[in-house]
Amino acid sequence: MHFPLSQRLIAHLDMNSFFASVEQQANPLLRGKPLGVCAYLHEYGCVIAASVEAKKLGMKVGMTMSEAKQAVPNAVFVQNDPPKYRAVTSRIFTILHEFTDRMEHYSIDEAFLDLTGWCRDAAEASFVLSTAKRRIKEEVGDWLRCSVGIAPTRFLAKTASDLKKPDGLTIITHENIDDVLSRLDLEDVCGIGPRMRRRLEKLGYKTLLQVKYGSTENLIRAFGVNGFFLQAKLQGVDTETVKADGIKTAQPKSVGHSYCVPERVNREKNVEATLMRLTERAGRRMRGLGLLANGMSVSVGLKTPDGPRPQGPFWTPGTDGPGGSVHTWFAEPSDDSFTLVGTALDLLRELWTGQSVNFLAVTLFELGPPTQQTRFGLRVEGLREEMEPERRQAVSKAVDLIRDRYGLNAVMMGGMVGLGDEAPDRIGFRKTEGVDVALNS
Ligand SMILES: [Mg+2]
Structure with missing residues (x-):
């Protein structure tokens, strides 16, 4: 199947050993040492980031602290410090925002930049990203390193940034894509995990190029729409755009x-x-x-x-x-x-x-976010028993005062919210001494 080729220019920037590098940046005594950042400083607390030095010696993200100590006996461990990492991320992202108006904060240490229209070609994009890398070192911290990928699509940009770590810059174009893919393992691309790999191999797909040029029908039969998209992505088709967001990180869910x-x-x-x-x-x-x-x-x-x-x-x-x-x-x-x-x-x-x-x-x-309504945690049934009569009276009077000033609907009992017109308010027009009487009540 033939797809139209993407003409976009996307960059993916991924900070290397981010939490560990930030810790080393903050504390010069940790630089150059095998360092593990742990969720907790506890033997079962797991390593969530390992410094470049620690990775070389065999420390892996996901090990427990005791496993990591076994692998790298002279390693140093610190507990993670999210506010510190967020502060560094926001400084890095602020720099990146100067290079494009379309940038997606993908994670705490990754961003996609859509440079289409900002750069003429991949060579110019690579100059821009080299500048960004240099500025991160000069303005945020000289111990911080990042890997960059530049490609016509998001998927290929992410694949490219993974190729050279730490501190790399890799370009994938429609010209070199097959050469790059031929050197990668099935699991080297985002979207293929161990399970998908086993199923692909069973179907006879041993390499990424076989998936790229294989029968689309077979892939769809085996993996549904995911099979279709995987092949499209390998062919350099733009299946996802950069979801530009503001400089603030999105509201957490x-x-x-x-x-x-x-x-x-x-x-x-x-x-x-x-x-x-x-x-x-x-x-x-x-x-x-x-x-x-x-x-x-x-x-x-x-x-x-x-x-x-x-x-x-x-x-x-x-x-x-x-x-x-x-x-x-x-x-x-x-x-x-x-x-x-x-x-x-x-x-x-x-x-x-x-x-x-x-x-x-x-x-x-x-x-x-809260709605305009403010709720009070009072229950009518509870109120009667739990509150002394004087306080109940005081609350009722306070409610009257609020209604006098702000209208009848300013305060109401929870059970009445959404009542609609079930018990409409009447305006009395037959004035009797001290009492308003509604005619049709
Ligand atoms: Mg990273």
């Missing part, structure tokens, strides 16, 4: 906190308290963003009978080991600690009956 629970917490029976603290922190972060959550999930990892098992960064409780996840939706968008903590504890009780725990996580999801 969820916030969460997780924790590899140390033995001590189990011994001291502090599992619930730890979850409460995680929940409070997630809530605080969400309130800092000015958002409310519509739902919450809680995950618990339980220790296996034969001791704890190491967990990689992509471990999901319930699928890879004992434990699990549960979630729920709030009756109304919430951000207050009482609702959040109360819900987290309810969810915990569904999953956990006092066993030893090695992982806890809480996520607040479906975040959104």
Whole structure:
């Protein structure tokens, strides 16, 4: 099948060993040393970034700290520090925004730049990106390195940036694409994982070029629309555009906190308290963003009978080991600690009956900005019993004052929201002493 070729000019920039390089930039004593940045400084905390030096010695992202220590005995470990990385990212992205108005913040250390119209050809784009690389070193930090790929499509630009690490710059054009693909393994491109690889090989596709020039019908039969797109991407067809976003990173869809629970917490029976603290922190972060959550999930990892098992960064409780996840939706968008903590504890009780725990996580999801309405957590039934008569009276009077000033609908009981015209307000026109009487009531 023949596709029209893309005439676009896309660059992908990927910071190398980003978290570890930022730590080395911040602390000169760490430079040149094998360094692991861990989710937690705990033997089961996993390595989420390894410095270039550590990678050379065999440290891999996803190892637990104890595995990493075994692989690289003289390695140094630090706990991750997200605010530091975000601050560096925003300085890098600010520089990149000077080169194009169409840039996509793909992740904390990756961006796509659409240079179509800004640069005449790949050679000019490579000059621009070299300038960007130099400016990152001069203006953000001389220890920071990045790999750049330039190509006619997003997919090929990402493939290109992966080819030379660290500090590389690779260009893929319609002329050299087959040469590049012939030197790559099936799994070297985004979208082919071990499973897809096995299925491709079973169908007789051993190389990327075989996929590129093979029968489209067979690929569609085997992989559906994904097979079609994979082949199109390898042929250099623009299947996805750069989703330009502003200089601010997009509003998060969820916030969460997780924790590899140390033995001590189990011994001291502090599992619930730890979850409460995680929940409070997630809530605080969400309130800092000015958002409310519509739902919450809680995950618990339980220790296996034969001791704890190491967990990689992509471990999901319930699928890879004992434990699990549960979630729920709030009756109304919430951000207050009482609702959040109360819900987290309810969810915990569904999953956990006092066993030893090695992982806890809480996520607040479906975040959104507050609406104009402000809600008060008062329930009519509860109010009668829980409040002293004087206070009930005071609340009612306060509500009257608010309505006098701002109108009848300024305050209403929750059960009345959305009532519509069920109980319309009447304006009395037969004036009686002290009482308004509506004729048709
Ligand atoms: Mg990277």
